[in-house]
Amino acid sequence: RSLHGCWTCRVRRKKCDELHPLCSNCTGLNLSCDGYGPRPAWLDGGVLEKSQAVRIKRIVKQTIKRRSRNLSGPVPFPEISTLPTALPTSSVSSEEDSTSESVVCSTTSGIDIPMSWDPSYNACRSFCRNEAALLMHYLDQAFYSRDRFVAFGSDRLYTQFPFHNSSANGTGRGWLLTLLTGDETIYFATLAFSQYHRDSKFSRKRPSLFENLRPSERVDYYIFALKELQLRLGEAHTWIGSEGMLRSIKALACILQFVFLEVFSSNSSSDWSVHLRAATALLPPLVQTRDHFAIELLLGAFLWLDILAHVSTRAKLSSQFNHEVLLERGNIQLERLFGCKNWAMLLIFKVSQLDNWKRECEENRKLNVAELVRQGVKIEAALNQGLAGILSQNTSQMRTSSNFTPEDQCSAITEVFALAALTYLHVVVSGAHPDQPEINDSVARAMDALGALRDRKLLARVVWPACVTGCMVSEDKQNTFRDLVAVECFAQGVLGTLPQAHEIVEHCWKEREAGAGNCEWFSAVKSIGLHLPL
Structure with missing residues (x-):
């Protein structure tokens, strides 16, 4: 064996062909070739080296097994x-x-x-x-x-x-x-x-x-x-x-x-929640890294899914980072991924935190109603300020214009999310009662915003807001809401959770009709077992 082979071949005690920049023995077995430079960090003569040796043996075994079954995996691909x-x-x-x-x-x-x-x-x-x-x-x-x-x-x-x-x-x-x-x-x-x-x-x-x-x-x-x-x-x-x-x-x-x-x-099995929990352990080092768009995209996707899962099913939020800090510091821009501006998702997160605090206080019989109202007023003011900014852009005119840019689309989507957050906030502070004036008003505004979306396919991007709005619709507006979402729910090739959101809304209406006076999307999700980030 050559003394100048790559580090991976040396650990395997195999002859290296010493090709540069990557040894073909390693790439042919789908191994990460550690090259010919400085000694890699894992080669410590201890735990890391043993762990790497086990990993190398496993990859070699899997590659050989896959070839013997004539499976055409992407071999070889370097690290x-x-x-x-x-x-x-x-x-x-x-x-x-x-x-x-x-x-x-x-x-x-x-x-x-x-x-x-x-x-x-x-x-x-x-x-x-x-x-x-x-x-x-x-x-x-x-x-x-x-x-x-x-x-x-x-x-x-x-x-x-x-x-x-x-x-x-x-x-x-x-x-x-x-x-x-x-x-x-x-x-x-x-x-x-x-x-x-x-x-x-x-x-x-x-x-x-x-x-x-x-x-x-x-x-x-x-x-x-x-x-x-x-x-x-x-x-x-x-x-x-x-x-x-x-x-x-x-x-x-x-x-x-x-x-x-x-x-x-x-798929409403619990697999997605298991996956999100597994991802949580990987986040701390990534959160500290800035100005790298690949990491920012992955963190943005996780943030989006984590918050939506929480406000859809009350799934536990990740505790490995501060959601508010990530949404406020600016390098992660959700509107560039999903069309909703950070401020709206941040306020949705804050409403959910207020909801959690209220439920915990109620369980301990220590709810301070004055503090609940005070915090609610602060969040409501921030939501109204954001909505006023959207209104100032004259979005109603942009929706009817043939020149409908992605920036206009983001404003329309953000408006729907913010109005749903307003409804969610009123439910937390006042209870899930559609006839409450403040809930009736925010629901009416949200339905107007949903109806003004230029294309029905946009509903696929606002499933959670549509579900929250629909669950809080008063009885006299239920048919109007059905007309807003039904066509897209059952369209050919539709992807995502819009049909499930429609099912949650219909179940909530039936529960309320049967006398369940405080029914909202969380209770409907639990009742029918549709545990999905909407």
Whole structure:
């Protein structure tokens, strides 16, 4: 054996071919080649080295086993931290991407994450036709639309991040392609999500999560990614330094794909909550990192899902970071991902905290009504101030204009969320009574805002506000609300939780008609068992 081989081959006690920059023995086995430079941090002669040796043996065993079954996984793909940096223009045919240069982003933690790869690198050779098609479907139609200014009639509203604009950061989608193909857990989790998204788009009815699939397709993708993720999370306590940060990024990206798959397929099992809890442990080092758009996107997605899960089902919020601080410090902009401005989501979070405080005080029989009202007045003033700002932009005129920009769309979505927050606040302070003047008023305003949305497909982006509004509609306005949402709820290829929100609303009405005087969306969700982030 050569004394100048890569560090990974030395640990394995295998002969290294000493190819640069990456040893082909490692890449051929889907291993992270640690190269020929300084001694890696994990090579400490102790716990970290033993853990890495176990991990290497497991990956080699899995790769050989998969090959023996003739499965065409993305082998070999190097680790994200070892990919060279140049993007083949044929890989992602987008005007905004083809002009972007190779980029290496440095985080404040000293981590360099390559944003694109070398077209001469032979790792690309292992795509099978179906996986390549699914990967391109994800990049072009499931992650977000290439054209940010596409008309609302398109399917952009059924993407994960409909308001994301990759050209804004100047890197195109090279970083995303690198992330997806640089780690098999993210890769297979993404294929599972992409296949569901593609099947739903072209089916007459929305398929269940694993309906009518060959065993080699979505189920295998999902199960393989899940098993590998579980093994990796079991080693998370050994992740340190820059390498540990990269592993946390990849694990969080994989977990979020699982959660999005559960939400888009409206799977009300508890899996999504298990995934969110698993992600919580990965957050502390990422929260400290600023000015890195990939991390900001992942944290923004987690924030969004965590808060929506809490205000939809009262699922426990993550305690690993301060939601208010992240929403206020400005580097995470939810409107650039989901169309809702930070201030509205921050106030929704504050209403939920007031709700939690009230319920805890009631359980201990120590509720201070004056303090409840005082805090409610503060939040209401902030909501009204934000809504006044939207009104000053003359959004009603923009909704009827042919020039309806993404900024206008964000204002319309934010308005609906803020009005639902106002209704939620009144429910917390006054109780779930639709005939209360303040609830009646905020519901009427929210229904006007929902009705003024230019395209019915926009309802897919405002499911939680629509559910809150619908549950608090007075009896004389129930048919009007049905007319607002029914067509889109049962449209062909609809993705997400809008049909489930409609079911929650109808159940709430029936409960109230039967004499349940204080019924709202939380009690309806619990009653019918639809535990989903709306």
